[in-house]
Amino acid sequence: MSLNNKVVIVTGGSSGLGLAISKRMAKDGYQVLINYNSNEEGAARCRDEITKAGGRASIIQFNVSDREQVEASLEKFFGENSDAQLYGLINNAGITKDTLVGLMSDDDFKDVIETNLYGSFYLMRWSVKKMLLKKEGFVINMASLSGQVGNGGQANYAASKAGVIAMTKSLANEVGRRGIRINCVAPGIIETKMTENIPFLEEMKKNIPLRRIGKPEEVASVVSFLASTEASYMTGQTLSVNGGLYFS
Numbered sequence: 001m002s003l004n005n006k007v008v009i010v011t012g013g014s015s016g017l018g019l020a021i022s023k024r025m026a027k028d029g030y031q032v033l034i035n036y037n038s039n040e041e042g043a044a045r046c047r048d049e050i051t052k053a054g055g056r057a058s059i060i061q062f063n064v065s066d067r068e069q070v071e072a073s074l075e076k077f078f079g080e081n082s083d084a085q086l087y088g089l090i091n092n093a094g095i096t097k098d099t100l101v102g103l104m105s106d107d108d109f110k111d112v113i114e115t116n117l118y119g120s121f122y123l124m125r126w127s128v129k130k131m132l133l134k135k136e137g138f139v140i141n142m143a144s145l146s147g148q149v150g151n152g153g154q155a156n157y158a159a160s161k162a163g164v165i166a167m168t169k170s171l172a173n174e175v176g177r178r179g180i181r182i183n184c185v186a187p188g189i190i191e192t193k194m195t196e197n198i199p200f201l202e203e204m205k206k207n208i209p210l211r212r213i214g215k216p217e218e219v220a221s222v223v224s225f226l227a228s229t230e231a232s233y234m235t236g237q238t239l240s241v242n243g244g245l246y247f248s
């Protein structure tokens, strides 16, 4: 199947999971729109790697938590590229601001919710309206194990990701009849910038049944499955990619 004019937006595609997912989507045949916020160099490198390998990719700057910026940038891109059909959205951009609740400032809480939850909402609302016109498409939201079971030191982050899971189920319910599938992936601990300073990592590995942390490509392959027609009867689901780890 040629997917070449079918565009998949990957937010936070300049590094970590978003980088691996962008490359995987391109390998699967989609045209990838790689979003970045601050790391233009990383996003450009990702685009160049994809095009060198024969795929199609562009980069786009916006801050996911700024609704006006999100909508204006996407309107501009799709206005200027009339052959491009928005087919998929991968809401991957995310941040942490970890600390105990007693020490957590209003801004620590607000920033994480605005980026992870509002950001996903802004992107989903804009994208799903376009997908409804074609009656096809998918959204994959990046949740987290913390959003499934909670995690001390991450009340803000866990709340944002639990919100993402609930929002996914709700939207799946709304748009399923129009042929649009909305799912989540919930990674455990994956080797990226976000996890490079996790304290007691070696100790934590002992609690992971697979005894290691995951690689970004191992999340990208699950995203690829959910995006594909192999997952055509799945919506509103959260697939865990965590080596068997459940925080206790």
Ligand SMILES: NC(=O)c1ccc[n+]([C@@H]2O[C@H](COP(=O)([O-])OP(=O)(O)OC[C@H]3O[C@@H](n4cnc5c(N)ncnc54)[C@H](OP(=O)(O)O)[C@@H]3O)[C@@H](O)[C@H]2O)c1
Pocket: 011, 012, 013, 014, 015, 016, 017, 018, 035, 036, 037, 038, 039, 040, 062, 063, 064, 065, 091, 092, 093, 094, 095, 115, 142, 143, 144, 145, 186, 187, 188, 189, 190, 191, 192, 193, 194, 195
């Ligand atoms: N790594 C893990 O163990 C793990 C586990 C569970 C869930 N996750 C989730 O997976 C996703 C990716 O995380 P990662 O580990 O790959 O982290 P990462 O390497 O720190 O990458 C985060 C990405 O998010 C982007 N981003 C942050 N704020 C943004 C904003 N306001 N607007 C647009 N982009 C923004 C960054 O873009 P710029 O650099 O361009 O600013 C960057 O590309 C996140 O949603 C995270 O919560 C990760």
